[in-house]
Every structure is written in structure tokens, then in C-alpha cells.
Amino acid sequence: MTQRAHSPDKQPQLLHLVFGGELKTLDSHEFHDLSTLDIVGIFPDYQSAYVAWKGAAQRSVDNAMMRYFIVHLHRLLEPKGLAGLHSALPTS
Template sequence: MAEESSNQQLLHLVFGGELKSLQGVQFKDLASLDVVGIFPDYKSAEAAWRAKAQETVDNAQMRYFIVHLHRLLEPQS
């Protein structure tokens, strides 16, 4: 059982897009959201997030997020 928990996948989604306003988290165009990918752990998701955030640093309204999918899939864990 301990081996199973150490091999557990902790899936993370990285996505982003241009916001309507800097005061909220509402996107200008849902059809143009950039889904970077799903990653097996936080470390690799964070690396992808940092790369995309750096790539779009000149656009203040562009935001990328990391979603902890594993928490949505198994909320009681």
C-alpha cells in the first residue's frame, strides 16, 4: 500500500489566456484559451507555467494558471 501512494499521480493542468481586467479572472475570449497541458506532478507543471508566463511577460493581461486536478478527482484525499 505504501508503494502505491508513492507512485500516485498528482495531475496538474496548466492553462491561460488574456483577461478582461487585471482586477478579476474573467477571460476575454474562452475560445482562445491556451491549454499548455496536463502534467504528472507540480514540479513539471510549474516549469511549464513559468515558461509560458515568461513568454507572455510583455502582455500584462495574459495570465497562466496551475489547476490541481488530483484535488478535483479525489477531494477527500
């Protein structure tokens, strides 16, 4: 099995999901119809996710019930953060 270490000159991959949909009410995060959610995409860093989020949000500005979100997938995949990832790697 090949081990991959993070090189100091390369930033770790921090995945972000951008998605949105029409909310049931303005004061909740519950969607009106899950089958119509708009999955904008998965992005390798927050900056590119933010650009995608802003574009999607601006395209739907006429619909007050439409909301887009950025989900930090890397926090779900590695809840202990990068420190947890490094401590879990076997040492040689």
C-alpha cells in the same frame, strides 16, 4: 476486476493542468475570449506543471493582461485526498 494499490516506493499521480489566456481586467479571473485559451498541458506532478507554467508566463510577459494558472486536477478528482481514495478501496 484488477485492484491497483499504491506501492510505498512510488508517489501517487497528482495531475495538474496548466492553462492561460487574456483577462478582461487585471483584478479578475474572467477571460476575454474563451476560444483563445492556451491549454499548455496536463502534468503528473506540481514540479513539472510549475516549469511549464513559468515558461508560458515568461513567453507572454509583454502582455500584462495574459495570465497562466496551475489547476490541481487531483484535488477535483479526489476531493477527500489520498485518505479518501484508500478508504474507498475494497479490502481483501
